Amino acid sequence: MALTKYGWILALISILFCVSSFMNGANDVANSYATSVAARTLTMPQVGFLSMITEFVGAVALGSRVTNTIKNGIISIDRFEGNPGSLILAMASAEFGSATWLSIATSLGYPVSTTQTIVGALIGVGIAADSPVTWEWDDGSVSQVAASWAIAPLLAGCFAAIVFSTAKFGILERKDPFKLGMMLIPFYVAFTCAVLALFIVVEVPNAPSLEEFGAGKAVGIILGVFFGMLALAFIFFRPYLQRRLVKGDSRIKFYHLPLGPLLLKEDPPVYFPAKSDGVVVIDYYENAYNSQNSSADSIIDSRTGSEKDAVTAESSALEKANPLVVPTGRKRIVTPEERFLAPTKHLPVAHPSRLWSFTKYFLLQGVTRECVSHEDPRLHATHARAKVYDNRVEHLFTYCQVLSAILMSIAHGSNDVANAIGPWAAAYSTYRAGEVATKVPTPVWALVIAGFLLGAGFWFFGFKIIRALGNRITQMSPSRGFSTELGAAITVLLASRLGLPVSTTQCLAGATVGVALMNFDVRAVNWRQILFIFSGWILTLPCAGLLGGLVMAMALNTPHL
DSSP: OOOGGGHHHHHHHHHHHHHHHHHHHHHHTHHHHHHHHHTTSSOHHHHHHHHHHHHHHHHHHSSOSEEESSGGGOBOSGGGTTOHHHHHHHHHHHHHHHHHHHHHHHHHTOOOOHHHHHHHHHHHHHHHTTOOBOOSSSTTOHHHHHHHHHHHHHHHHHHHHHHHHHHIIIIITSSSHHHHHHHHHHHHHHHHHHHHHHHHHHHOTTSOOHHHHOHHHHHHHHHHHHHHHHHHIIIIIHHHHIIIIISOOTTOOGGGGGGGGGGGSSSOOOSSOOOTTSOSBOOTTOOOBOOOOTHHHHHHTTSOHHHHHHHHHHHHHHHHHOTTBOOOOOOOOOOHIIIIIGGGTTSOTTOHHHHHHHHHHHHHGGGSSOOSOBOOHHHHHHHHTSOOOOHHHHHHHHHHHHHHHHHHHHHHHHHHHHHHHHHHHHHHHHHHHSSOOSEEEOOHHHHHHHHHHHHHHHHHHTHHHHHHHTTTTSOOOHHHHHHHHHHHHHHHHHHHHHTOOOOHHHHHHHHHHHHHGGGSOGGGSOHHHHHHHHHHHHHHHHHHHHHHHHHHHHHHTOOOO
């Protein structure tokens, strides 16, 4: 029997569910793609389109069909037994706390955990409703969430540093890194696919547990994917790289991979060829500093003479070693306001051309903002501490990086959609059934809405978190970005098996620092940015809890006639 008198609360929580899903995408989806953008592997428009697809696929195709309404069992449901109206109110309050804090954090550029946001909101609601909260060390308890602030980044930093060290000492700093890279990159591709296949098998909500699935089957999948992708890489990927990078054929693009061995011919049958005089490899270390302020140079000049001589010699060597790289100068950043609004500023507001410019600005401003460059001279000095490698070798890692980013985004869509949809699903099911529901079927249409809003949130506001997690921490490049993403994925996998509550956001931040420290210079990390990000993690639980708890307390204690 439907609780029709609480229909207005259901309408309110439905709006909050949409806002929460949208801001979840604006904040958390950026985790998967931040290093790809910072390393210049992908552009913001490319990432915008990819995120719309991958998040939707993850949420709808792989998202949980049964939602645990009380995230991680953080509060007891017993307090609401026999009072379904109070549960609907509690879930609306939690959704409000989550949506509001995610909106605030995203506007400030805080990359926060959406899982810990909804947990914090539920804690506040539980306290306000006098419901027992799990504080002691237990699965999903408050103490475990707090412990994850240190556990997640430390583990991810170690794994990412190990992955990058194999590339650094095995390829990047060897005598002929490009030759070694061409030989070994198929193995990196195969290993990446194997790890991410296991990530999908273990992390997808609808999949059986590893114990139910069986260790033998899991090992079979890993080995099957590894050797299968290794064979495909040698048959199709190696000829593509040979044609594009060794022969410098700029006509060849990623969609020519199916040609495989045909690309080894003198004149292969290339369909839809690109420009023959186009760019083969971009400069992944293009100066990200855009200010004309000379103070950055004075900071860098504080290095010793031997350091400056080494940098100069290294730059000269790289210019000779990268004949296919097109040098780029310092470019002026064009903002969306200048691109879309300025050309029609002189026209009346109701003029069709100006209305069209408003429309383009609204739809495209989020994916046309500069997220790689900066104007901070101190950050410029931090980037200068990172070693520069052969751009052709860096280009080899872009393919692994894109693959890992796509699969991590799909996994995010499948897992984190429950953070926004859980409270709403509880209220919706309770409203329809007339009694408290703890595990409820999730309507597919709700997953469709959530999946779309996850991608849309990133499209419009993801640039704020991309900036925070990218080059503002350290100098990023494809090899570093790939190591960061793979290190974070391995950490999430291991933590899920050990029952440790870790956040993808925290794992990626820690992995970025771990890779940066492989420069063997603590000054290669922007510690101010790390402190800023860490403060966002600490603020998440109390802020989301306070917002949700205050709304719940006011609603429960509001005077009425």
